[in-house]
Amino acid sequence: xxxxxxxxxxxxxxxxxxxxxxxxxLPITWLFMLSIKSKGETFTKPPKWIFDPTVKxxxxxxxxxLFKDTFFNSIYITIISIFLSVTIALFAAYALKIYRIKFKTxxxxxxxxxxxxxxxxxxxxxxxxxxxxxxxxxxxxxxIIYQVHVLPFSIWMLRSFLEEIxxxxxxxxxxxxxxxxxxxxxxxxxxxxxxxVATAILNGIWVWNELAIALGLTxxxxxxxxxxxxxxxxxxxIDWGGMTSSAIIAILPMVLxxxxxxxxxxxxxxxxxxxx
Amino acid sequence: MKQTPYLFLLxxxxxxxxxxxxxxxxxxxxxxxxxxxxxxxxxxxxxxxLTLLTDKEFWIVIKNTFIFAFFACFFEITIGVxxxxxxxxxxxxxxxxxxxxxxxxxxxxxSVTMIFKVMLDNMFGIIPYFLSFVGIKSNFFGSYTAxxxxxxxxxxxxxxxxxFIIILAGLKSIPNEPIEAARMDGASEWEITRHIRLPMIxxxxxxxxxxxxxxxxxxFDIVWGTTAGGPGLAxxxxxxxxxxxxxxxxxxxxSMTVMVLFSIxxxxxxxxxxxxxxxx
Amino acid sequence: xxxxxxxxxxxxxxFSFSAANAFDWKAHSGKTIxxxxxxxxxxxxxxxxxxxxxxxTGIKVKVNALAEDLxxxxxxxxxxxAKGADAHFCPMDATAFNHFGAGLLQPLNxxxxxxxxxxxxxxxxxxxxxxxxxxxxxxxxxxxxxxxPMSFESYIVFYNKDLVNKYLGGKLPETMDELIAMAxxxxxxxxxxxxxxxxxxxxxxxxxxxxxxxxxNAWGDRPIEGPYGVWFDGDWSxxxxxxxxxxxxLSDYAGxxxxxxxxxxxxxxxxxxxxxxxxxxxxxxxxxxxxxxFETDDCPAAKGNTGYMALPPQxxxxxxxxxxxxxxxxxxxxxxxxxxxxxxxxxxxDKYAEPKIxxxxxxxxxxxxxxxxxxxxxxxPDYVSATLESMKTVRTSVVxxxxxxxxxxxxxxxxxxxxxxxxxxxxxxxxNANFQNM
Numbered sequence: 001x002x003x004x005x006x007x008x009x010x011x012x013x014x015x016x017x018x019x020x021x022x023x024x025x026l027p028i029t030w031l032f033m034l035s036i037k038s039k040g041e042t043f044t045k046p047p048k049w050i051f052d053p054t055v056k057x058x059x060x061x062x063x064x065x066l067f068k069d070t071f072f073n074s075i076y077i078t079i080i081s082i083f084l085s086v087t088i089a090l091f092a093a094y095a096l097k098i099y100r101i102k103f104k105t106x107x108x109x110x111x112x113x114x115x116x117x118x119x120x121x122x123x124x125x126x127x128x129x130x131x132x133x134x135x136x137x138x139x140x141x142x143x144i145i146y147q148v149h150v151l152p153f154s155i156w157m158l159r160s161f162l163e164e165i166x167x168x169x170x171x172x173x174x175x176x177x178x179x180x181x182x183x184x185x186x187x188x189x190x191x192x193x194x195x196x197v198a199t200a201i202l203n204g205i206w207v208w209n210e211l212a213i214a215l216g217l218t219x220x221x222x223x224x225x226x227x228x229x230x231x232x233x234x235x236x237x238i239d240w241g242g243m244t245s246s247a248i249i250a251i252l253p254m255v256l257x258x259x260x261x262x263x264x265x266x267x268x269x270x271x272x273x274x275x276x
Numbered sequence: 277m278k279q280t281p282y283l284f285l286l287x288x289x290x291x292x293x294x295x296x297x298x299x300x301x302x303x304x305x306x307x308x309x310x311x312x313x314x315x316x317x318x319x320x321x322x323x324x325x326l327t328l329l330t331d332k333e334f335w336i337v338i339k340n341t342f343i344f345a346f347f348a349c350f351f352e353i354t355i356g357v358x359x360x361x362x363x364x365x366x367x368x369x370x371x372x373x374x375x376x377x378x379x380x381x382x383x384x385x386x387s388v389t390m391i392f393k394v395m396l397d398n399m400f401g402i403i404p405y406f407l408s409f410v411g412i413k414s415n416f417f418g419s420y421t422a423x424x425x426x427x428x429x430x431x432x433x434x435x436x437x438x439x440f441i442i443i444l445a446g447l448k449s450i451p452n453e454p455i456e457a458a459r460m461d462g463a464s465e466w467e468i469t470r471h472i473r474l475p476m477i478x479x480x481x482x483x484x485x486x487x488x489x490x491x492x493x494x495x496f497d498i499v500w501g502t503t504a505g506g507p508g509l510a511x512x513x514x515x516x517x518x519x520x521x522x523x524x525x526x527x528x529x530x531s532m533t534v535m536v537l538f539s540i541x542x543x544x545x546x547x548x549x550x551x552x553x554x555x556x
Numbered sequence: 557x558x559x560x561x562x563x564x565x566x567x568x569x570x571f572s573f574s575a576a577n578a579f580d581w582k583a584h585s586g587k588t589i590x591x592x593x594x595x596x597x598x599x600x601x602x603x604x605x606x607x608x609x610x611x612x613t614g615i616k617v618k619v620n621a622l623a624e625d626l627x628x629x630x631x632x633x634x635x636x637x638a639k640g641a642d643a644h645f646c647p648m649d650a651t652a653f654n655h656f657g658a659g660l661l662q663p664l665n666x667x668x669x670x671x672x673x674x675x676x677x678x679x680x681x682x683x684x685x686x687x688x689x690x691x692x693x694x695x696x697x698x699x700x701x702x703x704x705p706m707s708f709e710s711y712i713v714f715y716n717k718d719l720v721n722k723y724l725g726g727k728l729p730e731t732m733d734e735l736i737a738m739a740x741x742x743x744x745x746x747x748x749x750x751x752x753x754x755x756x757x758x759x760x761x762x763x764x765x766x767x768x769x770x771x772x773n774a775w776g777d778r779p780i781e782g783p784y785g786v787w788f789d790g791d792w793s794x795x796x797x798x799x800x801x802x803x804x805x806l807s808d809y810a811g812x813x814x815x816x817x818x819x820x821x822x823x824x825x826x827x828x829x830x831x832x833x834x835x836x837x838x839x840x841x842x843x844x845x846x847x848x849x850f851e852t853d854d855c856p857a858a859k860g861n862t863g864y865m866a867l868p869p870q871x872x873x874x875x876x877x878x879x880x881x882x883x884x885x886x887x888x889x890x891x892x893x894x895x896x897x898x899x900x901x902x903x904x905x906d907k908y909a910e911p912k913i914x915x916x917x918x919x920x921x922x923x924x925x926x927x928x929x930x931x932x933x934x935x936x937p938d939y940v941s942a943t944l945e946s947m948k949t950v951r952t953s954v955v956x957x958x959x960x961x962x963x964x965x966x967x968x969x970x971x972x973x974x975x976x977x978x979x980x981x982x983x984x985x986x987x988n989a990n991f992q993n994m
Contacts, residue, residue, distance in 0.1 A: 009365055012362065030402060031394065042400070047400065096285075107289075116542055124528055128302075131637060144291070147291045215519075229387060232390075247390040258381075265378065266441055270445040399836060416819075525961070
């Protein structure tokens with residue numbers, strides 16, 4: 001009796017999964033289908049199911065100077081953001097774990113507040129000062145402002161991974177006479193590589209997908225791919241070919257991450273949230 | 277060295293001060309002026325706040341934002357939890373399912389808008405096409421009444437995975453003994469879920485509430501990319517409104533006033549949540 | 557003998573002068589310029605000439621093109637930064653006026669008057685004075701031109717011949733009221749399959765030009781005093797939205813919207829143009845420059861099937877009036893490569909390029925271009941005659957006052973209220989009140 005019950009529950013679970021997967025994948029599939037349709041076949045009523053696929057849209061995208069630039073701009077901005085956040089967070093997380101900090105609670109609270117602040121708040125103030133300092137519309141400028149969101153997250157993540165390291169190792173490090181720098185790089189860093197990877201990936205995803213701040217603080221030189229996709233509305237004809245293909249290119253790296261790094265992502269999301 | 281901990285924290289503090297304290301101070305300062313881009317900058321005290329708080333338009337925007345946040349959170353959390361409960365039962369293929377369901381979360385907001393702009397387009401979209409078979413003449417982004425639910429739908433498609441992933445992980449980490457014991461006692465699956473599983477992940481549920489609620493209040497990408505706040509003001513949210521005031525009307529001070537007010541709300545909610553979380 | 561020597565001398569002097577001031581297309585070879593443009597038929601025309609420009613001048617061009625609503629935002633940011641684009645699309649209206657007032661634009665007379673900077677034969681006065689003066693600030697002697705016109709548009713009516721034949725028996729409206737009635741009839745008779753008319757229904761300030769077209773059509777031959785435009789009665793504190801003619805014009809717009817598709821409230825010009833292009837509407841009242849596009853293969857349902865007419869007059873046999881507006885090309889005061897940028901501007905607006913670019917948008921500015929068969933022969937003759945007819949009674953929709961876009965948005969709000977069922981008297985009274993508060 002119980003066995004049949006159990007199967008009924010399992011079957012309903014698979015049915016629910018099926019629908020969930022369908023809802024998830026169908027829109028993306030449709031987006032992809034549109035991106036390989038030629039212009040005349042996109043705007044038909046009723047929609048065409050059978051058509052000649054073409055990669056013309058993608059080639060046109062790549063020939064379009066602006067879009068190619070935005071793709072690489074995003075890569076540079078993401079890499080610099082990740083590097084900054086992980087490095088700075090590593091030191092902070094270590095300090096929070098090992099030492100007794102007087103203002104620890106206030107500091108953690110500040111991290112949470114900075115993380116939660118609305119993005120547009122930063123645009124106008126930073127616009128002025130970035131122009132003055134000369135980091136407006138630069139990769140570094142973007143990486144710096146992004147720290148307000150990725151740095152707190154990185155600190156939580158790395159701290160929680162460090163917390164999992166047993167106290168014996170801490171004691172061993174002290175006995176060995178390791179200075180803090182040595183300890184970080186020789187002992188702790190190797191132990192939390194998975195944590196660093198998860199942090200890097202999640203930070204990278206957030207930066208890659210960010211729009212509002214990028215709209216305000218980039219222009220010609222460092223426009224990221226999100227702004228590139230947003231620019232893709234041609235006049236009157238509404239360039240669906242360009243829109244959909246650019247959106248697919250923006251999505252692709254992230255989907256690959258999901259496929260290959262899902263374990264890390266999941267761990268990162270759950271840990272990051274719990275420790276926040 | 278005694279200074280080491282503070283030295284190690286210094287970079288973080290510097291970056292955070294520059295990227296969070298400076299913008300807040302700058303915004304508060306200029307919210308007391310009447311700064312128009314390329315124009316005058318006179319001190320006018322609290323005038324911006326008074327004008328804004330008595331502006332009918334501003335309250336419509338606030339209403340929209342909170343309605344969006346409420347319904348988006350409600351559906352995302354409900355659906356996410358239900359999904360997690362079901363998929364918790366699966367052992368074979370659970371990784372693949374989880375990976376696939378993770379995908380929308382990885383997509384940028386602007387890409388989400390592109391997806392649904394083409395799918396829901398009144399003339400050439402695939403969904404209106406199917407709906408026409410059942411006699412429904414649909415109008416998603418262009419109708420005063422349907423635009424907001426449509427945007428909510430976009431956010432649900434996009435962010436439900438966040439809830440799902442976290443709750444699933446939580447469910448998987450629940451110890452098996454109490455569940456087995458309850459099964460022995462003849463409890464039904466739903467009773468087990470209601471009385472054992474959910475209470476044990478109470479703190480995680482609160483957590484997703486915190487993140488989703490504040491995140492949905494901050495909505496920008498999916499509104500800006502689709503309706504730009506329209507039709508009329510039907511979908512204008514706080515951040516898209518601030519953007520429009522700054523870049524379309526060039527009213528820097530007014531825009532910063534909006535953001536200051538909004539940030540106060542966010543800060544208040546965050547502190548409130550922190551306090552409640554401690555008590556949980 | 558003396559005469560001979562004199563003439564040789566003068567020839568030598570002239571020669572040395574012209575050599576010193578000789579214009580050289582390659583004078584800035586090797587430089588790179590950035591241009592900020594709106595996705596627009598004009599840009600398609602420009603794109604077709606970029607490689608020619610690059611090889612003729614040796615200047616490399618980087619094009620940053622954006623959809624229109626994003627373009628307007630970015631243009632503001634671009635002009636106010638420390639470094640800006642070397643040429644940008646210039647909306648020749650109150651927006652340019654605001655930029656001028658804030659010192660954001662580069663005056664162009666310095667280039668125009670310098671023979672080494674502008675090639676002979678450029679002939680800026682080939683543009684009608686009315687077009688050039690749209691950005692001649694502050695106005696009067698000693699002013700400077702700030703933008704060079706690239707395309708003008710007047711507001712006309714496109715109609716789908718097949719749909720008109722099918723639902724209206726081939727009859728065309730002779731008055732504005734007839735147009736509204738017929739458009740609504742098409743919508744009703746087709747059971748909603750096609751729209752009677754498409755219009756821009758999106759709540760934005762940028763519809764003001766089409767709106768002005770319909771309002772001017774109702775205003776008739778009454779004078780309009782600049783700079784107050786039709787919306788103010790000789791004084792900024794005296795808005796007159798409730799003038800019966802304006803009420804009629806705004807109601808006409810709303811009436812056409814009623815014959816539109818169910819989601820007309822989200823239609824900007826892209827969506828509306830797209831709908832007509834796909835054969836989904838019988839009538840479309842908007843900018844003339846859609847014309848050439850409707851006759852391309854992008855629009856199989858409109859190609860060869862589109863009719864063109866001026867806005868129908870208010871009374872049978874009356875005179876039709878409409879508005880005009882221009883896009884131009886300008887340079888920010890913060891441009892980094894001003895001289896090379898000027899080369900780009902003059903290249904794309906001279907007698908050689910304009911007819912070519914003009915075939916993309918059908919709104920060429922130079923008088924010489926309209927006499928150029930290479931240009932006019934590429935356009936549908938009905939389009940040419942409808943546009944030329946509208947040009948006879950066309951008036952500028954520009955109102956040079958700071959923040960006109962706020963008033964423009966309010967005017968659209970009035971139309972939306974009428975479309976939603978309010979009476980034009982109520983809606984315009986409210987509009988007047990809101991104008992006063994601004």
